[in-house]
Structures are given as structure tokens and as C-alpha cells.
Amino acid sequence: MRALIFLTKFLSQRRKAARVFLWFSFVLWRLCLRKALLSSLVVLTLFTLASAQKKSSCIECHIKLDDPRLSTPARNFENDIHRTRGLSCNDCHGGDPNADTSKAAKDPAKGFLGKPKTLDIPAYCGKCHSDANLMKRFNPSLRVDQESEYYTSVHGKLLKSGEQKVATCISCHNVHGIRAVSDPLSSVYPLNVADTCAKCHANADYMRSFRIPTDQFQKFKTSVHAKALYVKQDLSAPTCNDCHGNHGATPPGIASVANVCGQCHARQAELFQTSPHKAAFDQKGLAECITCHNNHAIATPTDQMIGTQQGALCINCHTNGDKGFVAGGYMRSRIDQLIASIDKSTGILNLAERKGMEVSKPKFDLKAATDALTHARVLIHSSSTAEVDKVVAPGLEVAGKAYQAGLDALAELSFRRKGLAVSLVFILLLALLVYLKVRQIEAR
Amino acid sequence: MKDWLDERLSISALVAIAQKKEVPLHRHSIWYYFGGMTLFLFTVQVVTGILLLLYYRPSAENAFESVQFIITEVQFGWLIRSIHSWSANLMIATLFIHLFSVFFLRAYHRPREITWVSGVILLFIVICFGFSGYLLPWNKLAYFATKVGTEIAGVIPIVGRPALRFLRGGNDVTGATLTRFFGFHVAVLPATATVFIAIHILLVQLHGMSVPPSLAKENVGKMKFVPNFLLRDLIGWILAIGVLAALAALFPWELGEKADPFAPAPAGIKPEWYFLFMFQTLKFIPAKLLGFDGEVLGIMAFNIIALLLFIVPFVDRPPGNPRRRLLFNVIGVIALLYIVVMTIIGYVTK
Amino acid sequence: MINNVERADGSAGPPALEPSRRRFLDYLLGTSAVATLGAIVYPIIRFMQPPQVIESTESSVVAAKLAEVPVNSGKIFKFGSKPGILVRTESGELKAFSAVCTHLDCIVQYKPETKNIWCACHNGQYNLNGKNIGGPPPRPLEVYKVNTRGDEIIVSRA
Secondary structure (H helix, E strand, O other): OHHHHHHHHHHHOOHHHHHHHHHHHHHHHHOOOHHHHHHHHHHHHHHHHHOOOOOOHHHHHHOOOOOHHHHHHHHHHHHOHHHHOOOOHHHHHOOOOOOOOHHHHOOHHHOOOOOOOHHHHHHHHHHHHOOHHHHHHHOOOOOOOHHHHHOOOHHHHHHHOOOOOOOOHHHHHOOOOOOOOOOOOOOOOOOOHHHHHHHHHOOOOOOHHHOOOOOHHHHHHOOHHHHHHHHOOOOOOOOHHHHHOOOOOOOOOOOOHHHHHOOOOHHHHHHHHOOHHHHHHHHHOOOOOHHHHOOOOOOOOOHHHOOOOOOOOHHHOOOOOOHHHHHHHHHHHHHHHHHHHHHHHHHHHHHHHHOOOOOHHHHHHHHHHHHHHHHHHHHHHHOOHHHHHHHHHHHHHHHHHHHHHHHHHHHHHHHHHHHHHHHHHHHHHHHHHHHHHHHHHHHO | OHHHHHHHHOHHHHHHHHHHOEEEEOOOHHHHHHHHHHHHHHHHHHHHHHHHHOOOOOOOOOHHHHHHHHHHOOOOHHHHHHHHHHHHHHHHHHHHHHHHHHHHOOOOOOOOHHHHHHHHHHHHHHHHHHHHHHHOOOEHHHHHHHHHHHHHHHOOOOOHHHHHHHHHOOOOOOHHHHHHHHHHHHHHHHHHHHHHHHHHHHHHHHHOOOOOHHHOOOOOEEEEHHHHHHHHHHHHHHHHHHHHHHHHHHOOOOOOOEOOOOOOOOOOOOOOHHHHHHHHHHHHOOOEEOOEEHHHHHHHHHHHHHHHHHHHHHHOOOOOOHHHHHHHHHHHHHHHHHHHHHHHHHHHOO | OOOOEEOOOOOEEOOOOOHHHHHHHHHHHHHHHHHHHHHHHHHHHHHHOOOOOOOOOOOEEEEEEHHHOOOOEEEEEEEOOEEEEEEEOOOOOEEEEEOEOOOOOOEOEEEOOOOEEEEOOOOEEEOOOOOEEEOOOOOOOOEEEEEEEOOEEEEEEO
């Protein structure tokens, strides 16, 4: 009996062995050793059910402690991705999870590492996460260079120089309750990244010694990217790590900002590179893209930004008479012209529709003009009036055609009314004549 | 020529019968026009309906687009379609006038009971025409009107659920519903209507035009149907064509947006005006009445009234007495006022 | 109000018309009736004649002529109420997709350099099966069926 208890205890800790045992039991069952097998199977099942996972005395003990600093890790670990992969406290902290006393469990001789120092955290996590052979066993597609990338970042460089008030692995990923990036509750899920970074970077008091701005998160929240992310729930919109990098987080330099924006805004970046602005900006040491559009508070661009009137960005550098001034003014006027034409055509088509005419086809065709407008607004990045004209001209033509369609619809309407008037004359005349005929017949 | 046809088709015999027909002349004679007007408008529906059939496609994918095609691409398509929609409404209006005038003038008294019954059947056929035709453009308004309407039918105890499935061609309003409604609208209902119209008109010719009981004692003048009354009918029909043309040109029937089964119902949807009084009544009935579901009670009430309509000539048999005459007049006036007031309320409220 | 006159048979009514007036009335009535009938029949006849555009362009359109789409090029066409893109691949095969980008509804274009479909708005990319292979687009482009009839390219919903 004792042997049986030992056997079941042993087996409950080794699931694979339990499976082997069950198969073995089945074979023995077939060989007709039923009664003995039945009792051992019952006991085994009960034990296996009772201890669903491997024993971890760390969690069993810590979860019962009063001090929240000691019990919280044990509680949070329930949600940790490492736990679901079969890992436990000792896989990071060392020690013996089978030991039942605190001293035995946390015996340095058994490899207990305790709580790592801040400066050691990247290496602590990197123990596994930088080991390609090890990570292959769990998730072959995960990268294993986060630790080395980290030391290229501003955080990593500062940490190496001894600064403790920087972000390390656990600052962003949390510790003990680490979720996968794809988990919406994870602190590094795209919708949560900005808040995670802002924990430090928006805290003016915390960041005082570093003398960098702390208004980035505030500014970002007003941006069109934030609107795409949080309002439209478009996860392809950029958050902090998409422009700054995540493990190698560093603000892009003046010379490379355009490449970062150009990841998505490829057309604008391409046009800018071939424009006269590129050389001018390089010479003046001006950052591409963000000089006009800002870096964090990227507002939805408006037509007011281009041109020569009050509030336009062109006149920040250009003065009356220079080539850029003329080009900016021209491009703005062409865009305004197209907008006016589209508005006029939309107006007349809506009028025709209100009056009962079916104009869904001309309205569809007018969309091509709106496309041309969008295209023109992108092409201004080339600073080339010829390029802008290349799309505005056909756009004006399309808008003109739609306007004509509106005029035709109103003409058709007018034709119908005239036709009605004529028909009514005939109809009323006929009715009158029939009436006279009736009177004539009855006069007889 | 006439003799050739006459030998084969007995035309002269028919002409003789027609020439004998007379129409009584009295202060209520004007109501005699409305039956013929309804028939004329029905003919307009048949003609415009057949024309629309040349281009209409009865599937959920194509129906809306085919109607759009008719009113934008087909020559005078806008005219045919608008006339079809307007004439449907005018026909139902004249039908109601005809119904109420026959009721108040007691034209259902013997021997005209079967004429009345066939007329009530035609009333229901025409309402089914309206309900089925309304869905055919497959626009948002029609989709939801059909959804609500068939839902209401489904509320009737015992038969409601099978009836709903029969109407919808399934549990929900889908392309199957559209095809089914199309079949009803262009085949089943026209065939049934033809039969009952034939019965109705033949009976009217057989019995002649009825004179209201109140004027039965007087010696009313008579007018020949052919050509006098018929020419007057014709004036009315010519003016009706004028009205339809004006409505089609000045108030073209809307097409709206294509139905989207997954979009929520637009706010404040209402059925067409001839259903509005019933719709409004259901809105007024409290959710629970005497322990029964309010909606079910309302619908059962309407069903019972519909059945009562059939038995009117059998309940009000001549000679009758002044009290019964008064009672039926009062019932008629109340019904008329109720319909008018409820329709107005339905239009005015959101 | 015309005063009634007594007639030969003792009845009263409006005075009878003279024969010439009667004929004139009949003539007017006849021509007026014919004219009105004509005004009714004319639209009906015109209605029955097929219009220029034979079918609604919602489920099937003539997207282009074969000559308009050379090898390794794309063309935007109207399909119902939405734009579509017709592509002739390098190997000469014709393919058609919805041209509405699944990211933010911009209109995509064919890029002969990369032989892929590209969206200029945010650098989204689709391969020649319509699958979204780069950038923000979350879903593939809807694929249409392509057939040729004579020198016309017919695109219809799959």
C-alpha cells in the first residue's frame, strides 16, 4: 500500500509518466488483472486531479503571506505567460520548489538567485530570452536579440553607465504577470504602449534629472495617429515603439526621421526626397517631415498649411518673390480651384437629387475628382507645380463633367415638366370635349 | 365586317344587353363612378406592371439595381414606374371610397350579397397586392416594412408562425421572400383578382345598379349606361390619367437605398398610409391587456373586424327598421372617422 | 347657365347643336382622342425599346477592351457603385479585384516595378491574388471573375 501511495505521488508530479502508467494499466487490464488495477487507477485518478500542475512550494507559501510585496507576485503569476508554458518561480529565481521549508526552498546551494538588482535585470531575463537553442523549444519564431538591442537604446546606454532610473525589461513588460504582446490586457499591446511609456515619460517629477520634455504623451493624444488607434481601433496606426523602436528605443535622428515616417507614408517620403526641399533641409539641419508636421502632435493636415497667406507654413521660410513663395501660392490656388469645382458639382447634383432625379452615377463619377484632390494634396510634397497640375487638371475635368451631368438632370426635370404641361393641355382638352359631347348627345 | 364578327361572336347580342343597362339618377349617383374608377386604375396597374416586368429582376442581388436601371436608363422608365406606384395608392383610395359608399347606400342588400362578398375578397386581394408590391424594389424602407408586417402576422396564435414562414419563405426576410412576393404579385394575385373581378362585374350587370333604400320609393330618373354614363366615366378616367402624369412628373416616387439586412432599422419607420391606421392602433394598445399580450389582442381584433365585414349583408337584411339603419350608419361613420383620425395621427407623430 | 328649352318629345334640356357644330365637335374629339392616345402609346413604345446601356452594371460589366490593358499593367474600371482594378500580369493572365483598399478605402493601383498592387495612402501592398502582403491593410482585396468575349473583358462577381 505504501508503495502504491509513493507511486501515485511520484506519478502525479510527472504527467508524461502518468500517461505511460495509464497505457500500462490498460494493457494489464486487457491481461485481466482487473481488481488490482481498478483500485490503483482510482487512487491515481484522484491524485492526478488533485495536483493539476507541478508542485511549487514557492507559490503555495507566498500566496498565503500577509505582506502584499510577497504575496502579489504569487497571485499575479496565475496570468503569466511563462506559467502557461510550464515554467515556475525557480526557472527564473532558482531554488527548490519541492522543498517545504523557506530555508530549504531558498537555498543558494540549490541555485537560489533571489530578487535581481536593477542593473542585472536585462541579463536575468536574457538568461533564457537570448538563448536561441532554449527559446526554440518554446516559440521558434521569437527573436532572441532583445537584450543586445536593449543596450543600443538610450535606456540601455544609461543603465550601463550606472543610471538606475531607466526602463528595464520589467518596466514595460511587468513582472510576474507578463502577458503576450497580442493579449489586449498586456502592457505592451499596441493600444496600451503609449500609456506604458508615459508612466515615466509623462511624469515631470520623475524625469526632472534627465532634462527632456515630458509632454510627448500629451501631444501624441491630440495626434491623428492617436485618433486612428484609440477611436478607429486601427491597430496598424503607429504608437511610440513604431517610430522609436521598442527594445532599441531611441528617438530617430534628424537625418533619419523621414525614413521612419516613410515606412507608411512612402509616397510623401519619395516625393520629398526628389524635391528641392531635401537639399535645403539637409543644409539647414532641419528635420524632414516633422518641421512642418510636428513629431508627436501630428495634426490632421489641412490646406491652410500650404500657400502664402497668414497661418501657412511656407512663409516661415519663404518670402515674397522667391521661387518657393510663388510655387506654394500656385499650388494652393490650384487646390482651392479643384475644391471649389467639386463643391459646385456636388451642390448641383444634390439639388437635382432633392428634386427627385436619380443621379447616383454622376455622383460616383465625381468621386474621381475627390481622389484627384487627395492625390494633389500628396503631390505638394514634391514642391513641383507641374506635378500638381498633372492631377488637378484631370480632376477639374471630372468635376466639370459631373457639373454638366447635374445641369442635364435639371434640364431633364424641366423637360418633364414641360412635357407634363403639354400632356395636361391635351388631356384636359379631351376631357372637355368628351363633356361637350355628352351634353350634345343629351341635347338630342 | 360587323356581321362577320357577329355571326361568330354574337356581338350584337352583347351590344343589346349593354344598351339596356341603365344608371339611376339621384343625389347619390356620384358614388356610382368609384367602382369603375377603381377598375380603371387596376387596368393602369396591369399595363404599367407588365411594362415594368420587361426590365425588373426579382432577386435580392439585382432587384434594386434593376429598378434603378428602369428609372435612369430606360426611356420613360421614370414615368412608368412612378405611375405604377402612384396609381396603386390612388386605386386603394378609390377602393375605400367605393367600399364605404356601397356600405352607406346599402347596395349590399339582397340580391347583391355575393357581389358584396366578392368585393370584400377583392379588398383583401388588393391589400395583398400593395403589401407584396411594396417589397419589390428591395430598398431599406420596404425591407423593414415587410419585416414588421410579417412579424405582426406571426403574432396570431396557432397559425401565426406557419403563416409567417409561408409569407417569408423562411424564418427571416431574405431573397427568398422577395422571389415569393414577386410570384404572388405577378401571378397568384392577378389570377385570383381576375376571377373575382369577373364575378363582381358580371353580378353587377346581372342585378343592375342598386338604388339606395331611402330613395327606393321615389321615381328616380334613369340614364343610359351606353353612351351617357360611360362617357362620363371616361371623363373621370381621362382626368385620372392627367392626375397620374402630374404626380409622376412633379412628385416622382423615391427609390431610396438598397436594403441591408444587417443594418439596424431606420428611426421612425412607418408603413404605407393604407396600413397606418392599424399600425397606429397597435402602438396605442398597452403591452398587456386583461392578461393577454396587447399586440395579439389588437391583431385578433382586426381579424375579427375583417371577418365581420363579410357578413354585413347577412346581418343587415331588408326590410330592416330605422333603428338598425341608424346603428349601421353610426358604425360606418365611426369606422370611417377612426381610419381617418388614426391615419392622420400616424403621419403627424414621429 | 344655358337656359333649358322644351324639346319635341316634351323633355327639357340644353339646346341641340347645329349639324355643323356637331361635326366640328366630333372632328375635334376624334383628333384630340387620337393625339392623347398617341401621347400615351408613344412613351410605352419607347419604353419597350432597349436602352443604350443594356444591363445594370452591378453584377457584371465590360471593364475594358483587350487592347486597353497591355502586359504588366493595371486599369481602374467602374463596377456597380465601386471602383475595380483590372490587371494583366507579366504572363499575360487577366485578373480583377475590388480597387478599394481594405485599410482606409483609398483606391489602389498596379505597380509594374514591383508587379504588385499598391496603395499610395499608407504604403499598403497586395499580391496578384489580392492577398494583403504588406503595410496596414488588414484584409485581402475582393477577387472578381474575368472572362473575355470577343475583344471585350467582362468582369463579374465571383
